Amino acid sequence: MTERAKVYVKPNGSVRVTGAVDFVDADGNVIETKENFSLCRCGHSANKPFCDGAHKPAGFTAP
Ligand code: FES
Structure with a gap:
């Protein structure tokens, strides 16, 4: 059985999908x-549309 997909919004970062x-x-x-x-x-x-880690050096912040 395939694991049900989950979406996590990471603080000041990407949207992680499992x-x-x-x-x-x-x-x-x-x-x-x-x-x-x-x-x-x-x-x-x-x-x-994938994260490559560039949010860190860019100083990305999100509420
Ligand atoms: S969120 Fe990671 S590069 Fe944009």
Whole structure:
């Protein structure tokens, strides 16, 4: 049984996703399934939509 996906908003950092998630294109086709990754929410990543750690040197803070 696949672990249910969970989303964690990290303090002053990324959005961490655990569990399997399907990435779907505009036509509804699954283009990739990923597990355990972080999404950028600071806008500084060179690998968007994924976090590459750039939020730390950028001094990103979030309420
Ligand atoms: S949140 Fe980590 S690079 Fe943007």
